[in-house]
Amino acid sequence: MTGKHKLVVVGAGMASGRALEHIFANAPGQYEVTLFGAEPRGNYSRLMLSPVLAGEKTFEETVTHDAAWYAHHEVRARFGEHVTSIDRHRKLVFSRGGETPYDTLIIATGSAPFILPVAGKDLPGVLAFRDLDDVEAMIEVASRPGTRAVVIGGGLLGLEAAAALRLRGMAVTVIHTASHLMNRQLDPVAGRMLQRAFEDRGIEVLCNAQTSAIVGHGKAEAVVLDDGQLCPADVVVMAVGIRPETRIATDAGIHVERGIVVDDQMRTSDPHIFALGECVEHNGVCYGLVAPLYDMAAVLADTLAGKEAKFQPVETATQLKVTGISIYSAGDFARRDGHEEIVLQDEEGGVYKRLILQDDRIVGAVLYGETTDGPWFFDLLKQRTPTADKRSMLVFGQAYQGGAPVDPMVAVAAWPANRRNCNGRLHHPTKRAA
């Protein structure tokens, strides 16, 4: 092998950006990195697209790695250039710019929005909410007065889009198939509270609603529900889920199920090819939240550096990024045998907290309205910390832990209990000051 080790990375998302940081830190100067990105821009935080859409942040604020960083690490950035295929025997990748050799290949192609297979899905004005281009298209429509948006999907992404578009002045309708919003992360009570919060902002929410078609003359003009209801729309945002983007791996004969199958070191069925991010499947599970992706990035970097590392999936917590609405959800909150619940219910005050315990340990948490303790609960959950000693105050969070225990005797008497008097005689204090 001559020169530096050639590392080719396909995909410039959050997972690959974090992986590169670790790789450069672990093994400075050892790799000659080529970074392909389908979007015509470098790594940015996709998590921040919602605030950008809402006008609360600029795109520049979402950039995680800029030109100077790439230059400093001598990354050959090939943004806006799709990798179309892989030749595993010759260890090459192909793109518009020709073939690029690799010693090690990392596939980080992420996911693609799932588009409902309904009539009209390809009409202009039907958008996903995946990248900056989608955001810019939505902003363009929203900038026209009196425009209307229909968001299909009342999950995290759809609700963030809906809230953002409403902030931009659009009339917004959310269409959701399940009986309550964010049904993957919230129980019905919290889902209903969330719905009310959206409705309070003037967003129409239709649950138990199935989309049957998108109609319009040359562009999307309305969404038709299966009960025949028509929801007029100048833009239709499809936010019904994602699927791993695996095509180049499949084409290259790498083992792919729902996602690109990786082992604990993020290695694919080809030992020279690694994969991470939303495009992979580990032990049958695909991941869509950022925390496990970052864990994968660290494992991958360690593996490349020859260190022992192992991806261990942990529970993930979810937060909705809608200003003024706090939601935190983690773990398993289904009602099951052996599950015990501590439920704080304050619908009037917009607060709902439900902790699910099993064998004295938190296994799930749903917080609505007051979420500051979410990470603490999540930590107790991940650490499998016994909670018996803090159960009575558990749901109130960290600020209520510790401190002097309250003595139930104060119920009746201010007079403190005192020292034992064995023989009826007073214990005289040392001479009192006059």
Place this chain on the structure above:
Amino acid sequence: MTAQTSATTVKTTCPYCGVGCGVLATPQPDGSVAISGDPDHPANFGRLCSKGSALGETLSLEGRLLHPEVHGQRTDWTEALDLVATKFREALDEYGPNSVAIYGSGQLLTEDYYVANKLMKGFIGSANIDTNSRLCMASSVAGHKRAFGSDTVPGNYEDLELADLVVLVGSNLAWCHPVLYQRLASAKSNRPEMRVVVIDPRRTATADIADLHLPIQSDGDSALFVGLLAHLSRNGIVDRSFVDQHTNGADAAMMVAEDWQIDRVATTSCAPAEDIARFYEWFAATEKTVTVYSQGVNQSAAGTDKVNAIINCHLLTGRIGRKGMGPFSVTGQPNAMGGREVGGLANMLASHMDFTEEAIDRVGRFWGTSSVATKPGLKAVDLFAAMARGEIKAVWIMATNPVDSMPDADGVRAALRTCPFVVVSDMNANTDTALEAHVRLPAAGWGEKEGTVTNSERRLSRQRPFLALPGEARPDWWIINEVAQRLGFSAAFPYASPAEIFAEHVALSAFENDGRRDFDLSGLVGADYASLAPTQWPIRSKPMARMFGNGGFFTPDSKARFVPVAPPPVIQTAPGSFVLNTGRVRDHWHTMTRTGKTARLSAHYAEPFVEINPADAGRFNIRGATLARVSNSQGSVILRAIVTDRQPRGQLFAPMHWTDQFSSNGRIDALVRAKTDPISGQPALKMAQCHIEPVQVRLYGFFVSAQSPKLTDGYWAIAQTKGGTRGELAWFDEPSDWESWLRSSFDLPSTAGMRSLVDERSGRRSYAVLDGGRLVLALYASPDPVVVSRQWATELLDAEGLSASAVLAGRPGADTPDKGAIVCSCFSVGANTIAAAITEQDCTTVEAIGRCTQAGTNCGSCRPEIRRIIERHNASVA
């Protein structure tokens, strides 16, 4: 607390205990009344205790009876008074004078008492007028009369300060007579060589200043003082000339006493022999000795003997009626002494005169009547027993609550229910007794009525009004006078003002007296009632501060009598049973009709409780803060258990204050048998026998509520708090539907949003109802006693911008310190705040705590408790 005095300031006297402190009351423009101690009053020199300081908070009209009522229906005075007179007249005509009775109170003013006594004994012709002083002072009266020939307290308060040894027997002076205690404590602080001995089964707050605490068994004080008499005699500590010149009967008393060596006293009293010996040595060696005694002595079936056992020792040593010496009975009530003066007890006639032929004749001539009762009437316990037998056809209860305060309290309630005609005159509409009345008459209360009271040192003071009569309320004297007129005695009952009544009272005391009767107000003839300054009796040319220093007793031979006293046997309790001691707490008064209205005074103890020694608690499976059932064949109560070594083994203590208005099952006197002292008729309220057992509770609860709740099931105890009510609860069965239980119990509108925290498996749950950030209700339930900071929770009622989570948590978060249970009610300083001042600001004295936190710097009633917290801290770091 620090009141502004002004032109409208009125000098009056506190309506609580027998110390009789002077109070300055200044009505404020906003309708409130500023209260402060009267610096010129010789009882208190400006001091007030926690109860006195909070008097301004008891004056609301909430719960007041403001109109006459017949069978629960409002009526006017004419109809009500006509009915009372008619019913009394019918009973008199059909069944005779002894078929009617008056049961009065140490809360009545002397003028009220005088008119009632005159009506019963002079014109109805029966001596069936007794009062709640029977429960309080009767044995002291009887003991005084046996020894002195008169009911005379020989000394005065100053003697407690001048003495070198103060012996407190059966007196939790710190809580029951706080200002007198403070005078004592401050004297001891100035003269540390002064000694204080506390004789009490319990290690009370008073014991904190004691150099020696003798934890005797109930009634062990009898043997203790009989043994002391023997010890003094054996060791020649005898004032021979005093004994010879001014007493009789020393030999007979000594003959009984001489068998009582220290070892026998120790066995009988259960106090350690070496401590008894030390007490005897101190008593023998200290000329200036005062023996203060109160309910622990009086409320006993051997109370009169105990009083005489104490007096015997003072007679033998001649330590009586001189500065810093004497036996000193401190009374429980503001005007127990005044009642005794007019003769307002069934076994007295009038004005310290008994039912002698001479006195009956004299009083009859003075009153202009030939119907004077000729023999004693029914004492309190006998009165209600007679009522239960159907012998009392009409009874009139004034300013007292026998359904709660009498022994066999359930029997008293049953007796009232069988009595054909029950009249209650009271300030309050809903006392447990008033609820049993056929006719309820609205009486004027403190601040509205005027008259005189006499305190424990024979000092008359004026109670003066500073508030208008509310509604149709009238002074008791007026009500009695109206009925007397309707009974046909108009000529003898022409009174238009208390001044006229007082003048007659003065005149009767002086009538054919010539120094032969101790009670003599002849020096006040013609005195200006309006400006009457606090004055001690007897007052002929000038007031007498002390009596009997040179003999001059009111017996036929002017000599005092020694009374031979044989100590009663040690109380034998059946296996597994306890002696039940009862008494007061610091911040409540009697049946809480007044103190229960103030949040400040309700914070110290907010629930009826039972104190039990840790060893007993262990044996009987009583865990602290759980509920315990205390019962016997008489009755049963449910109380919060306080496990404390202040309480001796084999004894329980429970407060006397709680009624059905404040707790579901807290009427402690339901457990007390109607056993009385054979001489005084005073019931033994402090030595019932009973059992204790844990109560099986499904859930405990605690709440604070802006509304008064309607609680009907399970256990409950409520207390006033600023802005609402706080309460302790227990469910024996869990409500099947919590929200509907809450809505009905707290009268919540169906629209009120219910916020909740439910932990089904542990059984804990909390509910909160808020209205615009203000608390409507917070309720906490738990299978164990609810661990919620009571003080913090009650302050929620005063808070704004509350979050439901903070309420539901039931305690402050880490950033808000919990001040803890309130110790200082004047400045609302909690135990935690005091503890913090000790540890963080290095406050090691009560004074330093006061500088840091203000605690104990106003009324000072909490100073023993502050000292205890400091000592506990010292002990824990030692």
